[in-house]
Amino acid sequence: MVSWSPEGIDQLSARLISQGSRFARTASRKSGEQRSLIALRVLSNLLQEGDLRIGELAQRETITQPAMTATVNRLEEDGLVERRADPADARAAVVHVTQAGAAELEAFRMRAAARVRPHLERLGEDDLAVLARAADLLGDLADRLNER
Amino acid sequence: MVSWSPEGIDQLSARLISQGSRFARTASRKSGEQRSLIALRVLSNLLQEGDLRIGELAQRETITQPAMTATVNRLEEDGLVERRADPADARAAVVHVTQAGAAELEAFRMRAAARVRPHLERLGEDDLAVLARAADLLGDLADRLNER
DNA sequence: CAGTTTATATAGAACGTGTATATAGTTGCT
DNA sequence: AGCAACTATATACACGTTCTATATAAACTG
Numbered sequence: 112m113v114s115w116s117p118e119g120i121d122q123l124s125a126r127l128i129s130q131g132s133r134f135a136r137t138a139s140r141k142s143g144e145q146r147s148l149i150a151l152r153v154l155s156n157l158l159q160e161g162d163l164r165i166g167e168l169a170q171r172e173t174i175t176q177p178a179m180t181a182t183v184n185r186l187e188e189d190g191l192v193e194r195r196a197d198p199a200d201a202r203a204a205v206v207h208v209t210q211a212g213a214a215e216l217e218a219f220r221m222r223a224a225a226r227v228r229p230h231l232e233r234l235g236e237d238d239l240a241v242l243a244r245a246a247d248l249l250g251d252l253a254d255r256l257n258e259r
Numbered sequence: 260m261v262s263w264s265p266e267g268i269d270q271l272s273a274r275l276i277s278q279g280s281r282f283a284r285t286a287s288r289k290s291g292e293q294r295s296l297i298a299l300r301v302l303s304n305l306l307q308e309g310d311l312r313i314g315e316l317a318q319r320e321t322i323t324q325p326a327m328t329a330t331v332n333r334l335e336e337d338g339l340v341e342r343r344a345d346p347a348d349a350r351a352a353v354v355h356v357t358q359a360g361a362a363e364l365e366a367f368r369m370r371a372a373a374r375v376r377p378h379l380e381r382l383g384e385d386d387l388a389v390l391a392r393a394a395d396l397l398g399d400l401a402d403r404l405n406e407r
Numbered sequence: 408c409a410g411t412t413t414a415t416a417t418a419g420a421a422c423g424t425g426t427a428t429a430t431a432g433t434t435g436c437t
Numbered sequence: 438a439g440c441a442a443c444t445a446t447a448t449a450c451a452c453g454t455t456c457t458a459t460a461t462a463a464a465c466t467g
Contacts, residue, residue: 114384115384115387117376120372120376120379120380120387121368121369121372121373121376122368122372123379123387123390123391123394124286124368124371124372124374124375124376124379125367125368125371125372126391126394127282127283127286127375127390127393127394128282128283128286128287128296128371128375129283129296129299129300129303130394130395130397130398130401131279131280131282131283131394131397132279132280132283132284132287132296132300133300133320133321133397133398133401134275134276134279134397134398134400134401134404135275135276135277135279135280135283136280136297136320136321137321137401137404137405138272138275138276138400138401138404139276139280140321140322141321141404141405147422147423148276148277148280149284149423151277152277152280152281155277164445164446165445165446165447166444166445166446172281172284173281173284173285173288173289174288174423174424174425175424175425175426176445176446176447177424177425177426177427177446177447177448177449178423178424178425180446180447180448181422181423181424182422182423182424184447185422185423197445200432200433200444200445201431201432201433202430202431202432202433202444202445202446203432203444203445203446204445204446219273220269220270220272220273221269223272223273223276224268224269224270224272224273225269226272226404227272227275227276227400227404228265228268228269228272230400230403230404231268231271231272231400232268234396236262236263238392238396239263239268239271241389241392241393241396242271242275242393242396242397243271243274244386244389244393245275245389245390245392245393246271246274246275246278246279247278248382248386248389248390249278249279249281249282249390250278250281250282252282252286252375252378252379253278253281253282253285253286255378256282256285256286256289256374256375256378257285257289295453295454297454312414312415313414313415313416314413314414314415322454322455322456323455323456323457324414324415324416325415325416325417325418325455325456325457325458326454326455326456328415328416328417329453329454329455330453330454332416333453345414348413348414348463348464349462349463349464350413350414350415350461350462350463350464351413351414351415351463352414352415
């Protein structure tokens with residue numbers, strides 16, 4: 112194993128961004144997905160964490176608050192989420208996933224999995240482990256990049 | 260090491276898409292990037308492979324030909340690429356990166372690296388190796404998804 | 408050489424996203 | 438209590454992104 116030079120680390124950054132985005136876009140498109148990846152991530156966040164505010168969602172996904180308002184509007188028009196009054200703060204509304212929203216996310220996951228599965232199945236256990244660990248690491252890295 | 264159930268593999272697909280897209284978007288935005296990741300990938304493809312046709316670029320990046328025409332138009336307006344006649348086929352034009360285009364890609368890579376480096380530096384060699392291997396695997400997976 | 412196919416461009420529509428600003432509600436200080 | 442500053446969300450506007458459908462021009466085919 113080569114030890115990591117600063118240049119190696121910097122190349123790795125660019126490759127992760129480039130390949131990560133291409134893979135995500137390709138897998139989503141080829142699964143016939145209509146909705147944006149942000150919209151799907153919003154549903155996923157809400158299911159995992161419970162109701163969240165617009166601002167909180169925007170911050171997590173690194174888009175501006177107006178962009179998140181628009182995303183939530185579209186999801187609400189399609190009945191996938193609801194706005195609910197926040198009892199603690201009348202300025203705020205919390206976003207709540209509906210059953211239809213949960214179903215739509217699940218449907219996406221199944222379509223995506225069906226499309227990607229054949230290719231993952233060809234990989235060895237070691238490569239699958241690499242990808243599983245990488246998914247966690249990428250999530251952590253995104254969190255840290257978001258912090259400041 | 261757990262052996263991989265079908266469900267585990269399917270979950271992995273969804274996680275890779277979700278985390279991959281979030282990481283790429285976050286890293287790009289937080290680096291103050293203006294240009295789309297697709298535009299950057301176009302520059303990268305051209306530098307790596309030499310001049311390519313619009314249609315070829317569209318196929319590689321899994322967007323439609325009109326969308327790629329628009330992307331190339333914007334890059335051309337900014338002087339980052341040029342259209343050149345394809346001597347072998349007068350219908351087609353090949354896209355060629357200019358020096359300014361190469362410089363812009365390099366600048367993006369430096370900005371992104373500077374932003375991500377501190378977080379990568381905290382990782383151990385094993386995790387860096389995981390990420391490096393994962394970048395390759397994601398690239399291969401995207402290629403394979405693209406094939407059919 | 409006429410008909411079909413291919414490569415790119417254009418038109419039109421909807422979504423995604425940013426900046427700037429408006430509106431309404433909350434908090435802190437006196 | 439009252440006012441100033443702050444905060445959460447919404448709205449307005451502009452531009453980029455991406456799709457489908459179609460037009461245009463060139464190449465291939467029999």
